[in-house]
Amino acid sequence: MTFKKLILSTLLLFNPLLLGAANSEPCSEWTEGNPILQIKPYWETAKSEKIIACLKEGKSLKTRDSMGRTALHLAAQYNQNPKVIKLLIQAGANLDARNASGGTPLHDAAMRNPNPLVLETLIRAGANINAKNKNDWSPLHSTKFNKNDDVVKLLIQSGATINAVDDMNRTPLHLAAPFGSLQKIMLLLNAGADANAKTTYGITPLHGAAGWNTNPQVIESIINAGGKVNAGADMGRTPLHEAAKWNKHSSIIFTLIDNGADIFAFDHKGSDIFEIIESNIRLKATDGYWDVRELQFK
Known part of the structure; x- marks a missing residue:
């Protein structure tokens, strides 16, 4: 072993940061880590191949992050690819799982996801369009934060109660x-x-x-x-x-x-x-x- 390789091996052995960079785990931020700095970027960029690999690795669809969100909550909120949503549902994700605020994946999608196709995928799979969270917000209430008005249009067309109250x-x-x-x-x-x-x-x-x-x-x-x-x-x-x-x-x-x-x-x-x-x-x-x-x- 050359002197240069010896130094590199020593650094990797005793420096966890370098070791993590050299041998990163693609599923480590499934529901673990900082919600904004780690989990959010992970689910924003997660593709079907990565999801399949993580499921094969043994990642559970029932595990939750510090805000009580399952993988489907996180994908519904951050990932704009309906194929990822469909994959999680087909793998057995609970459409009516509740996060710490009592919201379902459809609540999270209505709140932040700009792609109506993500919501449509959830609705077609049987998500409760009028589910209420702990503040009695329905998914239609949650569109307050969504900048794509087509999301509102989809929920209305899908039967959301227009005058639901919180x-x-x-x-x-x-x-x-x-x-x-x-x-x-x-x-x-x-x-x-x-x-x-x-x-x-x-x-x-x-x-x-x-x-x-x-x-x-x-x-x-x-x-x-x-x-x-x-x-x-x-x-x-x-x-x-x-x-x-x-x-x-x-x-x-x-x-x-x-x-x-x-x-x-x-x-x-x-x-x-x-x-x-x-x-x-x-x-x-x-x-x-x-x-x-x-x-x-x-």
């Missing part, structure tokens, strides 16, 4: 309204979402959209679907109050007013929108603040 009486429309795209909002409304559904605290979807959505067309679509523009006046919290308090876009305030919002309605503290906007730092940083101010003198 533990705070929120519907999928409630969750979509603050940050959802116009397409997502329209998909829900056209499928029969209740524009006036109230949460446990009396909040409607229009309240959420008024407070945080930046698209005036979203506001108009909810109103056109029957959403009451002065909802919550009896409890001193209308959509206009929410827009004045939180939204940085004056166009949202004007859209509400153009559709009949009561500009002089008082909130539960006895303040009108002209007092409320004084605490809206984001709006005050724009010219729109002064446009709203001018309404006080008209």
Whole structure:
């Protein structure tokens, strides 16, 4: 053995990091390791060949990571290849297994996976489309976080309950309204979402959209679907109050007013929108603040 080979052998023998790099285990991060730094990248790139090799190695479909997720949960959330999902199902993965939050693989797919074919694979295999997690969220609720609106479309077409409520009486429309795209909002409304559904605290979807959505067309679509523009006046919290308090876009305030919002309605503290906007730092940083101010003198 040459001196160079002797040094290399010694390094590999006594340095675990180098040894791991030279002889890595393709299945070591199946459900083990850091959820973000190790498990997520593993399942994002896992291909059918790797899954088959890991199953032959003896990896169990029942083992869970630190968040209670099985291999099918992880693949459904991170892997965009429906063949990987199908392979795990054919190998006996439990479609209705629950993670630590009570969610099924379909919940995880609806939440993060941008490929509708992954969800379709789960649904065709028999996944419960209206399963509830510990917060009573259905997979349709979970699409709040998914940026591909085709996922919403697929769930609706597959029979998702459009006005299902969670533990705070929120519907999928409630969750979509603050940050959802116009397409997502329209998909829900056209499928029969209740524009006036109230949460446990009396909040409607229009309240959420008024407070945080930046698209005036979203506001108009909810109103056109029957959403009451002065909802919550009896409890001193209308959509206009929410827009004045939180939204940085004056166009949202004007859209509400153009559709009949009561500009002089008082909130539960006895303040009108002209007092409320004084605490809206984001709006005050724009010219729109002064446009709203001018309404006080008209």
